[in-house]
Amino acid sequence: MNAPAPDAGGHGAPAPAPTPVPGPAPRSGAGCGPAPHGDGWRRLDPRTVWVTGLVMTGVAGGAALPVFFGLAGVLPLWQAAALVLAGGVLVVAAAVAADYVRWRRTRYRIGPERAELHTGLLLIKRRSLARERIRSVDLTANVLQRVFGLVKVRIGTGEQTGTGESTLELDPVPKAEGERLRRELIAGAPCAESAEHHRDGLLAALDPGWIRYAPVSFVAPVLGGAAVGAVMQVSEWFGLQGEVVEWTRDRFRTTPVALTVAVLALAALVAGVVGALAFWVEMWWGYRLEREPGGALRVRRGLLTSRSISIEERRLRGVDLVEPLGVRLFGAGRLDAVATGLVREDDHKHAGHQALLPAVPAATAHEVAARVLKESSTPTGTPLTVHPPAARTRRLRRALTGVLAPAALFAALGVRVDPVLLSVAAGWTAVGVPLAALLARDAYRNLGHGLSGAYLVARSGTMRRSTVALQRSGVIGWTVRQSYFQRRAGLITLTATTAAGAGGYDVHDADESEGLCFAAAATPGVLDPFLRPAQEKEPG
Amino acid sequence: MAGEKTVRLRPPANRMNRRAVTWWRVQCLLTAAVPVGVLVVLAAFIEPARRWLLVAAGALALLGLAGTAFFPAWWYRVHRWEVTDEAVYVRTGALWQEWRIAPMSRIQTVDTMRGPLEQAFRLATVTVTTASARGEIRIQGLDHETAADLAEQLTRITQATPGDAT
Numbered sequence: 001m002n003a004p005a006p007d008a009g010g011h012g013a014p015a016p017a018p019t020p021v022p023g024p025a026p027r028s029g030a031g032c033g034p035a036p037h038g039d040g041w042r043r044l045d046p047r048t049v050w051v052t053g054l055v056m057t058g059v060a061g062g063a064a065l066p067v068f069f070g071l072a073g074v075l076p077l078w079q080a081a082a083l084v085l086a087g088g089v090l091v092v093a094a095a096v097a098a099d100y101v102r103w104r105r106t107r108y109r110i111g112p113e114r115a116e117l118h119t120g121l122l123l124i125k126r127r128s129l130a131r132e133r134i135r136s137v138d139l140t141a142n143v144l145q146r147v148f149g150l151v152k153v154r155i156g157t158g159e160q161t162g163t164g165e166s167t168l169e170l171d172p173v174p175k176a177e178g179e180r181l182r183r184e185l186i187a188g189a190p191c192a193e194s195a196e197h198h199r200d201g202l203l204a205a206l207d208p209g210w211i212r213y214a215p216v217s218f219v220a221p222v223l224g225g226a227a228v229g230a231v232m233q234v235s236e237w238f239g240l241q242g243e244v245v246e247w248t249r250d251r252f253r254t255t256p257v258a259l260t261v262a263v264l265a266l267a268a269l270v271a272g273v274v275g276a277l278a279f280w281v282e283m284w285w286g287y288r289l290e291r292e293p294g295g296a297l298r299v300r301r302g303l304l305t306s307r308s309i310s311i312e313e314r315r316l317r318g319v320d321l322v323e324p325l326g327v328r329l330f331g332a333g334r335l336d337a338v339a340t341g342l343v344r345e346d347d348h349k350h351a352g353h354q355a356l357l358p359a360v361p362a363a364t365a366h367e368v369a370a371r372v373l374k375e376s377s378t379p380t381g382t383p384l385t386v387h388p389p390a391a392r393t394r395r396l397r398r399a400l401t402g403v404l405a406p407a408a409l410f411a412a413l414g415v416r417v418d419p420v421l422l423s424v425a426a427g428w429t430a431v432g433v434p435l436a437a438l439l440a441r442d443a444y445r446n447l448g449h450g451l452s453g454a455y456l457v458a459r460s461g462t463m464r465r466s467t468v469a470l471q472r473s474g475v476i477g478w479t480v481r482q483s484y485f486q487r488r489a490g491l492i493t494l495t496a497t498t499a500a501g502a503g504g505y506d507v508h509d510a511d512e513s514e515g516l517c518f519a520a521a522a523t524p525g526v527l528d529p530f531l532r533p534a535q536e537k538e539p540g
Numbered sequence: 541m542a543g544e545k546t547v548r549l550r551p552p553a554n555r556m557n558r559r560a561v562t563w564w565r566v567q568c569l570l571t572a573a574v575p576v577g578v579l580v581v582l583a584a585f586i587e588p589a590r591r592w593l594l595v596a597a598g599a600l601a602l603l604g605l606a607g608t609a610f611f612p613a614w615w616y617r618v619h620r621w622e623v624t625d626e627a628v629y630v631r632t633g634a635l636w637q638e639w640r641i642a643p644m645s646r647i648q649t650v651d652t653m654r655g656p657l658e659q660a661f662r663l664a665t666v667t668v669t670t671a672s673a674r675g676e677i678r679i680q681g682l683d684h685e686t687a688a689d690l691a692e693q694l695t696r697i698t699q700a701t702p703g704d705a706t
Contacts, residue, residue, distance in 0.1 A: 340671070476646035477675045480549060480639040487637070495674065497642075503673030513546035526643050530622075530629050534546040 041107040041118075045174050047148045052099040053092060054144055060088040066237035073239075108170055110181065115155055117168045127168055133157040135315045135340070137182040139308040141175070146306060151178035155185060186296050186310050203297075203371045204357060204364075206287040213359035214280035215273040216326035223279065224272025284358045289368065297337070297372065299356060315339040317474035317500035318455060319356065319369045321380045321467040327359045328465055334359045335369055338470060338501035354501070369469070379455035379469035384448030385518070390489035391509035392444035399436035399443075403429065449494075449507040449518060456496060456522045458507045468505045472522050474498050480516070494519055549639050552622035552629045560619075560681025563661045564612035572604020621679045623690065625697065628668050630677050640677045645701045646670045650694045652687050666690055 064084045071080035106119040116128040136156040145151065150172035157167075173181070214220075235244045252260040285303035292298055295313040300306070316339050323333035335357035357368050370378035407429045414422035443462045450457045456475065459467040479495040486492060492515050494507040507515060513534060520527040579597035583590045614634045622629045627643045651667040658664060664687035668677040682690065 476670050476672055477640070477642040479641075479674070481633075482637050484635045497670065497672035497675035499671035504675065512548060516547050516549065523643075526627060526641060529624060529626065530549055530552075530639075530641065531547045532550040534548045 223275030379452035403432035556681035
C-alpha cells in the first residue's frame, strides 16, 4: 500500500509545483526579459470609438427594420422613417459617447512588478495583478477590430476567485502592442527552462480534412432547430408568420403527412449541417497549436474573429480527450486542456478557452496529447482497469428503469383511458429497451481508470465520453462517495479534486477496495493513513 | 500494509457533538412545519378542498416526524471528522455516504460559521476550502469552542506548510 511512487509526479504529499519553475522567473539574458519602457501610463487605442460606432450602427440598423415595419402600419411612411432614423442616431451617438468616455478614463501600465488598470467614470476601478502571478494572456479580435488592426487583450492569473477580480481586460489595443504584451507577460518570463529536449514549436496545425467531423457534432441538430426558429421569428417580425406556414402547407397539399415531416426534417438537417460546417470554419480556420520557447502553449484560430489563447505550462494539469457520441462513432475526438485559472464566470468563453484541438482522428488526438504533455506515449491511450460487472448491472438497471417507467405509465393509462396508449407503450418499449441496453453496455465499457507515469487516467460517459489524464501532483484531495445500492454492490465513486478544469474528476463505480488502492497509489501518503484491511467489522 | 488484500476507509476518529442531534431534529421539524403550516392555513380558507388539504398536511406531518425521529440519529452515527497533521478527513451522509480528504498542504482557507439555530445550541460549522471548486469540506455540529480551537489549529498548520495549494 505504502510503496513509493513508481516515478516522478508524486513525491510525498506536498508537491505543489508540477514543473521545475516555481516562483518568479529568472530574468536572464538579453532578448528574454521584457524590453524596458517608460513606466508611464498607456491608453487604449482611440479607434475603439470607431469600432463601437460601426457595431452600434449595425445593431441599430438590425433593430430598426422590424420597428420600422411595425410603425409603418400605424403612422405615415415618412413619419415612421424619421422616428426610426432619429432613434437610431440617438442610440449610436450615446454608445459612441459612452465608449469615448470609457477610453478617456481608462489607463493601463505594465510595471516591473505589477500590471495595473484604472477605469471607470464615477466609480474608479483600480485593478492590479502581480506579474509573477500572471498565467494567461489571451488575444481576440472580431472582424471589425481586425479591419482596424486592433485586439482585445485579457490578462489573467491562475486564481479562481470567481468574481473576475483576477483578470485585466484591455479592449482594445493595437495588434503589435497586444503581441508585445503577450510576449512580455507570458513567454518572456521563464527563459532558463528551454534546456529541455522536448519538441518546441509547432505541435499541431489544421488539416482541412478534419471538417468531416463537424456535421456529426451536436452543433448540427442545434443549428438546424435554430434555423427553423429563426425563419419563424423573422417572419413574425414582419407579421408574415401565418403566411410562411400557409406557404409551406401549400407546397405539401398533395403529399402525405409522413413524407412532409420527413422532407421538413431533412431541410432542417441540411440547414444544420451547413451551419455546423460554417461554424467549424469560423472557429478553427488557421488553427495552430504551438509550444513557445518560454514553455507556454499557444492556440491560434478563427476565420472572422481571430483568437490567440496562451496557457502557461505551470497552469497545465493534464488533458481531457473528449469524444461526443456522434464524433466517437467515426473514431474521432477532441482535446481539451485541464488547466488552472481558466475564466470560469462566463461559461461560453470557458468552453472555447480550453480547447486544444478540434475533433480529429483518435490516433492524431493521442499523438498531440503526448506532445502537449511532453510524454513519449500519451497517458490517454494507456490500457485501463475495467470496472466490476456490478457497475454494468447498475447501468443496465438504470437505463431500463428510464425506459420502462414511462412505458408502465402509458400502459396503465391505456387500460384506464384509451387503448391507443397501449400500442404507444408497446412501441416505446420495443424501440427503447434495445437502445437503452446498448447505451448501458457502452457506458459500462467506457468506464475505466489507471495510472500512467505521472498521470492518473479516468474515463467515463456515453453521450460525451471523456478520458482525462490528470497530473498526480495536481490532485489536491479525494472525495469518495457510496450510495446505499453501491454499498451493497461493493462499488464506490471516487473524485480526484483539483484546482484545474472542472475542479474534480470522477471515477464512477469502481470496485471499493481496488479503487481505494488506486487512489492511494496515485497520491502516496494522502489516503494511506485512513485505510485499513476490510476484515475488521466497522462499528456503528 | 494491506498490499493485495482488500481495504476500506476507516471511520474518522471524532463524532459530532451530542447537541448536534437536537439541532438536526429542530431543523427537520422546521423544514416539515413550513409546508404543513401552509396546507393547514389553506385548508382553513378553502372550504371545498378542506378534507384533501388536511389529509395532505397530515401525511406531510407524519413524514416529517418520522424523518425527525429517524435521520438525525443515523446522521449522528455516520457523521465523523478527524484532523491529523497531514490531512482533514470527514465522513458524512446516510443513504449516500461521503468521505472527503484534503491534505493540509492544499488547504487555502478555514472559516467558522454559526447560524442562528447553531448559536442557540452553541454549535458551529468549520468550512475548509481548497483551490478546487469541488473540494470544500464542512465539519458540522461542532461545539463552538472545539470549532474555534480547530480553526486556529488548522490555520496554524496550513501556514506552516509550504506550497501554493494548487
